[in-house]
Amino acid sequence: MELNRFEQGVQKLAEVDGTAGENVINALKDIAPDLGRYIVEFAFGDIYCREELNLPEREMVSLSSLLTQGGCENQLEVHINGALNVGITPNKIIEIFMQCIPYIGFPRVLNAVGVARKVFATHKEAVR
Amino acid sequence: MELNRFEQGVQKLAEVDGTAGENVINALKDIAPDLGRYIVEFAFGDIYCREELNLPEREMVSLSSLLTQGGCENQLEVHINGALNVGITPNKIIEIFMQCIPYIGFPRVLNAVGVARKVFATHKEAVR
Amino acid sequence: MELNRFEQGVQKLAEVDGTAGENVINALKDIAPDLGRYIVEFAFGDIYCREELNLPEREMVSLSSLLTQGGCENQLEVHINGALNVGITPNKIIEIFMQCIPYIGFPRVLNAVGVARKVFATHKEAVR
Amino acid sequence: MELNRFEQGVQKLAEVDGTAGENVINALKDIAPDLGRYIVEFAFGDIYCREELNLPEREMVSLSSLLTQGGCENQLEVHINGALNVGITPNKIIEIFMQCIPYIGFPRVLNAVGVARKVFATHKEAVR
Amino acid sequence: MELNRFEQGVQKLAEVDGTAGENVINALKDIAPDLGRYIVEFAFGDIYCREELNLPEREMVSLSSLLTQGGCENQLEVHINGALNVGITPNKIIEIFMQCIPYIGFPRVLNAVGVARKVFATHKEAVR
Amino acid sequence: MELNRFEQGVQKLAEVDGTAGENVINALKDIAPDLGRYIVEFAFGDIYCREELNLPEREMVSLSSLLTQGGCENQLEVHINGALNVGITPNKIIEIFMQCIPYIGFPRVLNAVGVARKVFATHKEAVR
Numbered sequence: 001m002e003l004n005r006f007e008q009g010v011q012k013l014a015e016v017d018g019t020a021g022e023n024v025i026n027a028l029k030d031i032a033p034d035l036g037r038y039i040v041e042f043a044f045g046d047i048y049c050r051e052e053l054n055l056p057e058r059e060m061v062s063l064s065s066l067l068t069q070g071g072c073e074n075q076l077e078v079h080i081n082g083a084l085n086v087g088i089t090p091n092k093i094i095e096i097f098m099q100c101i102p103y104i105g106f107p108r109v110l111n112a113v114g115v116a117r118k119v120f121a122t123h124k125e126a127v128r
Numbered sequence: 129m130e131l132n133r134f135e136q137g138v139q140k141l142a143e144v145d146g147t148a149g150e151n152v153i154n155a156l157k158d159i160a161p162d163l164g165r166y167i168v169e170f171a172f173g174d175i176y177c178r179e180e181l182n183l184p185e186r187e188m189v190s191l192s193s194l195l196t197q198g199g200c201e202n203q204l205e206v207h208i209n210g211a212l213n214v215g216i217t218p219n220k221i222i223e224i225f226m227q228c229i230p231y232i233g234f235p236r237v238l239n240a241v242g243v244a245r246k247v248f249a250t251h252k253e254a255v256r
Numbered sequence: 257m258e259l260n261r262f263e264q265g266v267q268k269l270a271e272v273d274g275t276a277g278e279n280v281i282n283a284l285k286d287i288a289p290d291l292g293r294y295i296v297e298f299a300f301g302d303i304y305c306r307e308e309l310n311l312p313e314r315e316m317v318s319l320s321s322l323l324t325q326g327g328c329e330n331q332l333e334v335h336i337n338g339a340l341n342v343g344i345t346p347n348k349i350i351e352i353f354m355q356c357i358p359y360i361g362f363p364r365v366l367n368a369v370g371v372a373r374k375v376f377a378t379h380k381e382a383v384r
Numbered sequence: 385m386e387l388n389r390f391e392q393g394v395q396k397l398a399e400v401d402g403t404a405g406e407n408v409i410n411a412l413k414d415i416a417p418d419l420g421r422y423i424v425e426f427a428f429g430d431i432y433c434r435e436e437l438n439l440p441e442r443e444m445v446s447l448s449s450l451l452t453q454g455g456c457e458n459q460l461e462v463h464i465n466g467a468l469n470v471g472i473t474p475n476k477i478i479e480i481f482m483q484c485i486p487y488i489g490f491p492r493v494l495n496a497v498g499v500a501r502k503v504f505a506t507h508k509e510a511v512r
Numbered sequence: 513m514e515l516n517r518f519e520q521g522v523q524k525l526a527e528v529d530g531t532a533g534e535n536v537i538n539a540l541k542d543i544a545p546d547l548g549r550y551i552v553e554f555a556f557g558d559i560y561c562r563e564e565l566n567l568p569e570r571e572m573v574s575l576s577s578l579l580t581q582g583g584c585e586n587q588l589e590v591h592i593n594g595a596l597n598v599g600i601t602p603n604k605i606i607e608i609f610m611q612c613i614p615y616i617g618f619p620r621v622l623n624a625v626g627v628a629r630k631v632f633a634t635h636k637e638a639v640r
Numbered sequence: 641m642e643l644n645r646f647e648q649g650v651q652k653l654a655e656v657d658g659t660a661g662e663n664v665i666n667a668l669k670d671i672a673p674d675l676g677r678y679i680v681e682f683a684f685g686d687i688y689c690r691e692e693l694n695l696p697e698r699e700m701v702s703l704s705s706l707l708t709q710g711g712c713e714n715q716l717e718v719h720i721n722g723a724l725n726v727g728i729t730p731n732k733i734i735e736i737f738m739q740c741i742p743y744i745g746f747p748r749v750l751n752a753v754g755v756a757r758k759v760f761a762t763h764k765e766a767v768r
Contacts, residue, residue, distance in 0.1 A: 024366070028369065031350065031369060031372065031373050031376070032350050032353070032354070032369050034354065034434075035350075035353075035354060035357075035362075035365065035366070035369060038357065038362075038426075038430065039230070039362055042230065042422075042426050042430070043230035043362060046422065046426070047226060047227060047229060047230055050223065050226065050418075052219055052220055052223035053220065053223050053224065053227060057188065057224075058227050060185065060188055060189060060192075061188060061189075061192045061224055061227040061228060062227065062231060064188075064189045064192035064193050064196070065192050065193070065195070065196040065227075065228050065231040065232055066231060066363065067193070068192070068193040068196040068197050069196050069231065069232060069326070069363065069364075070326060070327065070709065070710060070711035070712075071326035071327040071364075071367065071710065071711040072231075072326075072363040072364075072367075074363075074366070074367070074370075075231075075362075075363040075366065091180055092180055092181065094671065094672050094675075095178065095180035095181050096181065096185075096189055097672070097675075098175060098178065098672070098674065098675060099175060099181060099186050099189040099190065099193075100189060100193050101175060101617070101675075101678065102167070102170065102171035102175055102617055102618050103190060103193040103194060103197065103200075103203075103617045103618065103619060104193055104197060104616065104617045105613070105614055105615045105616045105617040106614050106615065106675075106678075106679055106683060106715075107615060107706065107709065107712040107714075107715040108709075108711075108712075109675065110664070110675070110714070110715065111711070111712075111714070113668065113671060113672050113675060114714075116671065117671050120671070152622070156625065159606065159625060159628065159629050159632070160606050160609070160610070160625050162610065162690075163606075163609075163610060163613075163618075163621065163622070163625060166613065166618075166682075166686065167618055170678075170682050170686070171618060174678065174682070178674075194619065197582065197619065197620075198453070198454065198455035198456075198582065198583065199454065199455040199582035199583035199620075199623070200582075200619040200620075200623075202619075202622070202623070202626075203618075203619040203622065222415065222416045222419075225416070225419075226416070226418065226419060229361070229419075229422065230361055230362050231361045231362065231363060232360065232361045233357070233358055233359045233360045233361040234358050234359065234419075234422075234423055234427060234459075235359060235450065235453065235456040235458075235459040236453075236455075236456075237419065238408070238419070238458070238459065239455070239456075239458070241412065241415060241416050241419060242458075244415065245415050248415070280750070284753065287734065287753060287756065287757050287760070288734050288737070288738070288753050290562075290738065291734075291737075291738060291741075291746075291749065291750070291753060294554075294558065294741065294746075295486070295746055298486065298550075298554050298558070299486035299746060302550065302554070303482060303483060303485060303486055306479065306482065306546075308475055308476055308479035309476065309479050309480065309483060313444065314483050316441065316444055316445060316448075317444060317445075317448045317480055317483040317484060318483065318487060320444075320445045320448035320449050320452070321448050321449070321451070321452040321483075321484050321487040321488055322487060322747065323449070324448070324449040324452040324453050325452050325487065325488060325710065325747065325748075326710060326711065327710035327711040327748075327751070328487075328710075328747040328748075328751075330747075330750070330751070330754075331487075331746075331747040331750065347436055348436055348437065351434065351436035351437050352437065352445055354431060354434065355431060355437060355442050355445040355446065355449075356445060356449050357431060358423070358426065358427035358431055359446060359449040359450060359453065359456075359459075360449055360453060454581070454582065454583035454584075455582065455583040478543065478544050478547075481544070481547075482544070482546065482547060485547075485550065485745070486745055486746050487745045487746065487747060488744065488745045489741070489742055489743045489744045489745040490547075490550075490551055490555060490587075490742050490743065491578065491581065491584040491586075491587040491743060492581075492583075492584075493547065494536070494547070494586070494587065495583070495584075495586070497540065497543060497544050497547060498586075500543065501543050504543070551742075554742065555742035559738060559739060559741060559742055562735065562738065564731055564732055564735035565732065565735050565736065565739060569700065569736075570739050572697065572700055572701060572704075573700060573701075573704045573736055573739040573740060574739065574743060576700075576701045576704035576705050576708070577704050577705070577707070577708040577739075577740050577743040577744055578743060579705070580704070580705040580708040580709050581708050581743065581744060584743075587743075603692055604692055604693065607690065607692035607693050608693065608701055610687060610690065611687060611693060611698050611701040611702065611705075612701060612705050613687060614679070614682065614683035614687055615702060615705040615706060615709065615712075615715075616705055616709060
């Protein structure tokens, strides 16, 4: 049976973000349910399900975009977790951030590393 | 003999951007020579020479950061060329841009695709 | 008797933001009093008093601009309150945010919805 | 017969942007056809077809977001045209831009007015 | 006789930008005359006339802000000219741009240097 | 004995930021030590040690750039402290922020003033 865009998105979101992504969507149900639905259908059902890039590559792009944009600390937190989930090592996550220095300068990179510190600590907890 | 940061940067810049990078540096000689020197020494000698990410991965990050920042059409042009040089296919470059849609919206992605169209055309010329 | 720009601005600010706007201005008195004065005189006395757009339309523009810019959570809070004050419903505020998705992506919209959740809760309290 | 998301999007896009929108989509066919498809399906089929805001209100939000983001002159051009198409007068378009001054400063507003000058001139031509 | 805000702004604008500033204001007369008036009254009559910073210091701040914001090449052109007019040397203008590298990265700085090259050439012409 | 870039950077960082800068670098040691090293070597050893601008002028540029970029409250805090350390008065710091209003609007300026309030209070404590 073929899955529709929403069902595909739910699967992909779980694959990338585990329960953290699901929490974001659920938290929107009382105030902006369609926002959650579009994130599932469009971001994860359409875009993340495309070929040509694998999941670690997609998270690499997402992290670079969120770091550069700035003011996206909550989303960085979710996607640093996602990056770990799809097998990017902490060292490589930091290196992705380092590669952004020449393009966007030190402050945004410092902010992203600050979020990573928090996520890495929690992840280590969870693994124990 | 060990290369210094500038020499390492020149080598890496040539590896990534071919003559296009060299042109950017040369064009700065009359007005801001140290800006060119820092791009070579710091961006290419320090950052691009680091381990943990290979060159295609580094260009993936650079393209995502430049697209997201906006107003960097000239730099996108150089790095789309660089991405082709280090073996990223045109399809994959477009896919990197597509992955940015959920994070930064359609306009920045449309702008980047517009630059890619121009670079891909020139590259095809050059290959013939 | 004709009001000067400052007096007009004070009236308009009260009309839009109630006491929240006044609090912002007062909080500036010890550190940057002229910043508060310019917000009153220029933003509210000059711009908000112009014709061609009514107050709900002006708040619609302000919310879209603040959401898009990012990192303006405090100002979004004041203006979501202002939007409610001039008669924009919570549903319509969320819809203004939804309309921004194609132009600036999901993260900035998620941030704005997060601020709205907080403001809507307080407003409901106040109405009881 | 119920229209699917793509068909709905095509209708809405034509309603807002006339042939200009169609041109944007067609121009993507050789290089990033799915980008065009997502603009039609998601931006116009999903978002623009929602209730709670009418088309002039949606264009008001789009113009404010594009102006604030900066570096979106091509998209501003399409949407200033779209705003005229859905019945926003040139004076009101300028006023939307003026309302952004306190939030994002003069430079972005000057850039948007520069694009409007060009679009208004062409539109007058077309109307004759 | 005391000058009003508009008259003070006209004087200050002429002092900083010479005829270039006047041209910007005049060019707005047919499409957004009040935008020009606010630039004169508020930006130049209010802000630029304040004490605590002299004109070269004000231009130093303006250049740094315009470079960082990005997509403000037209405004950078006017203010690089203004900086030269109030006695900042070309070398010092370039140095202001260099100081921005750690905070916003190389691309925005390269863009600003590109504008400076054009302005410096014209200025040299004019001086001959 | 000639100092190398790192040693020069450490000296300059101490001169500008006192122990606050050192704390930033130390806090990076466990997660991204090379990020700290590059800030010392490149930002402070290379850029801040250049001639053509003195330290108060460099801090003036840094504050303007950080304010304009937005989302850099932590870095603004360090550099408002740095500005005080190199002899810029609180009044002048506020005036630098005021000069940014025409270029980037009120919200970013309000955010920067909010950070300044916090730093000024701590500094006064420290001076007693």
